[in-house]
Amino acid sequence: MGSLGALMKHPDDFYPLLKLKMAARQAEKQIPSDPHWGFCFSMFHKVSRSFALVIQQLHPQPSLGMQSAYFIWFFELLILLRMTLALQLMLKVQFLWIFNVTYIIPIGTFLEAIEDITLRMGAGMAKFICKEVETVDDYYEYCHYVAGLVGLGLSKLFHAYGSEDLAPESLSNSMGLFLQKTNIIRDYLEDINEIPKSRMFWPRKIWSKYVIKLEIMAIGTLALCYNNIKVFRGVVKMRCGLTAKVIDRTKTMADVYGSFYDFSCMLKVKVDKNDPNAQKTLSRLDSILKTC
Template sequence: MGAFYYLMHPNQLRSIIQWKLWHEPVHRRDTSQESANLKECFRYLNMTSRSFAMVIQELNPELLVSVALFYLVLRGLDTIEDDMTIPLDKKTPLLRNFHDTMEIDGWQFHGSKEKDAELLEHFDVVIAELKNLKPQYYEIIKDLTKKMGNGMADYAADTDKIENGLQTIEDYELYCHYVAGLVGEGLTRLFVTSELANPKLAERPSLTESMGQFLQKTNIIRDIHEDWVDGRRWYPKEIWSKHVDKWEDLFELSKREQALNCISEMVLDALKHVEECLFYMAGMRDQSCFNFVAIPQTMAIATLELIFRNPAILERNVKITKGDTCQIMFESTQNLFTVCEIFRRYVRRIHRKNDPRDPNFLAISARCAKIEQFIETLYPKQDAAKLNAANEKRQLGEPTADPGEGFVMWMVVILSLVFMALLMIGIAWFFGADFSSTFDDVKKLWTSLDAPKPPQPLAGAGRDEL
């Protein structure tokens, strides 16, 4: 987005400036203590991750490297699964044995055509750093890689699901479990083992599962057009068949209303995980771990609001604006209360966008109400006087109240306008505009304004002409 967009949307610009100037990471990655291989691993992390690279690199040093390598291992696994050019007889053993492969010194894979193929082509640097992890962290990564590899291999070998898509909601949630729920399980075990999260989380696997399901379902709903173009379909037939006869009908203009109703039902299915996600985040004992789990979840609820009843996702990829992203990240790195407020804000927007003509109207309204009710049990409302006093006190302690922020924003706006004006003058001069005559005209105008005026005749003098 260019400067003109931000001039027309100053709140977006304000959020970006706020994040850039006032976000202070709990921990900063110390590159001076890293080996060449580890630096290369972080380079691949930045290259392959659109959303997780930043939050991973701000994690507590105890878990920083473990989580980064866990991500790269799973990204390598996912790259093999997504590559439809790898023959099935070669792909299946690669997936099932990846947990053993990651112990082979110097192992690389050069047969992938996917965009993240470079990671696999230099996977030996990941393997070298895995061997430097604490044994308890390494075993968790290996165990989860084995579970995920077997799950992916099962789906890769199921030609019916590949050709005809997922049939039932149970199939849909099992797929989400393998590609996201198991990631949540591994992260939870890392958090608990490092004593950075409440150990009770390990006893509540449904909470961990909901975290992964909510993120993966949001991605699947959003990426419907991209997956359709690539020949993939992750929407379960049990849902889409209620609205259209054929999968391709969802992309027909004549079936647009039915397609939006189908997307609404998919959003409704994803929203059922919200309460457990909020409950899970309450179990984080370390601020950096809280930030790590909170930012993706708040981005997910904002994404659901963006795509709800939005026909654009049937035609192109739809993303949250950079300004909204910065605002959400800034708020999400505070505490659970602000995270709950983000969820409340976007759930209310979903409720307002809900269409009475949608067959899911009542169910969506009830689901939104239940989420708000749950948040209310966590943070009950106070009387108006106490609430206003608390808000004023909180705002005084927040950097958003800094008057210098407004000054910086307006200076950016003014400098942008000056730059655009100078740019336009420069373009005019380049194409032959003559400014010297313009300056002479202006000078004559000022001279005429300063010159004394001749005396005017009296009104009565006109009688001599009669």
């Protein structure tokens, strides 16, 4: 639930944290009795806290949550294969393709969505095993394969379940790209220090010119990372209490706009007026604030 020190500094975090903890415990009671599903759900918190929190709050009937969990596990396993640098290059490419063929299991109306997205993700990851992220277009393409397609897949699952209209692909893809860009910035230090070989997901076109200048703007974690030297010394994360607040208080689109407005204000305050990109950054932030 976060450290006592953090709670002392931010006492208003306590109630959202408590609600989140209670919701998590309630969700644990709904984990299917089947040992395979039980393992799947119980391991979620170890591999992806954010996915776990969201999936556990889905429809109380288990079907949608179970199929979403199934799909996300495919995604996590593909990422694991992609990131396991100890594997020989071509062996990883073969694994990504074999995984697609071997582990697609028919599960009723959800099969088409899971099969389509998993095949496309595996093929895309295999492509970037042999290809460096050189240009901004490469960067967007990589983010599309590893995260944008996840957004598309989840939208298709919700549609197949009958709980949502099918969202425009551009919207689902944009959501995934936003999350992946945030992760790439947050994990910069961890990636470049990877053993036996560094991982570099920033486009060469950007980092070869600006080196340590992180000019991309975003919300939440990016507001903390922007002009923050700690990005190069450790992992910068939102405190647990703030995460709990976002989860607890974001119920409507008005809440979403409010969060974007608040985090954009945080970013705007941190813009260095002497930065050569300051005016461009401020202009984009003003556009977001105007929209909100």
